[in-house]
Amino acid sequence: MTTAQAANPSWFARTEAWLDDRGKGAWIAVMVLGFIFFWPVGLALLAYMIWSKRMFSKGCRHSRRAQYHGFRAAMKPSGNTAFDAYKADTLRRLEEEQDAFEAFLQRLREAKDKQEFDAFMEDRSRAAKATNGDESLPENATPA
Template structure:
């Protein structure tokens, strides 16, 4: 732990001043600073433990998700009714196909918009160059605002 830190979880003039200032401005801030002074040395271990638990949970759920997708369940459980499960699977496949079509349409529109912006930028640049050539040909120096 960096012991040269100005704000560390112990009774230093800086932490006491921040605590008093917190109570003056908004009392929950002062209370939070008091809790940090008293329990701050335990926060590092608490944070490490919480992160480890969250990582374990995320690993378990991602393994479950990948297994269920590989089994073709689309993250849904079987109801036991074969006809309903078949219908649901067909509907989910249809929705996936619709989503794929929408994604393709969005990609096409994005490329169209990019091309439109590029054409507009090219037209503006060409107009700028034309005006610049015309002003230089007529012997005028273009005015540059700085």
Template sequence: MNQSALIRPDWTPATIALMVLGFVVFWPLGLAMLAYILFGERLRDFKRNANDKADGIFAGLRRSGRRYSPTFATGNVAFDDWRKAELDRIEEQRRKLDEMREEFDSYLRELRRAKDQEEFDRFMRERGNRGPEGQYPAV
């Protein structure tokens, strides 16, 4: 599929017309179109680089198993203590939920295994009930 667009960041008749029209209708629109014409390719590269960098940071956090938690102090000791207690409580609830999810996933795996085993046993019984020519008996 061709990825060229009608309006690409270049000096084309369409972009020039949109820029002029933007200045006539509302000058910030014309200015935005001019910026797109001049810096459009760099903005696409900038966006791709920013996305790659953010993906790398969050992938690193996932690999290390750490969660983001702000460690700054407000200066109010009572509030900081309360906040720490609440964050600890929430972390404990998250840990319990993760354990419950693991238990449920394990249950589902066992359920699928049991179902597969039952289907396999039924298949083997039916296979053993075949006649001498490999035909299933008439029911």
């Protein structure tokens, strides 16, 4: 997970965290409203609540919110300067590798686009030559 993803979670993650903050009652209320307005939504929420163990747990506050908290905690200094230096160096190296890989993918996409464009232009010029060859004959003449 990148820093941008952790800082800006999706609408689903934000909604899930909002419902978790309000507890199991909020989940049940949303599920009942889902059944009232469109029953497949209520059924999907019930299945999700059972699958994610929100239905039978004491509280809902242990889900993704704890994961985001764990990510933030991992970015704090540990107090051990050698480990913090190693962690910073490793994160920097991983970011450089990610940037290099993204640049490689961009070059790969550009090469593929250029190849497709060159093939299109070649087909177009081939079709133009074929059309020009047919138009150079008089209308009443037949090719030999």
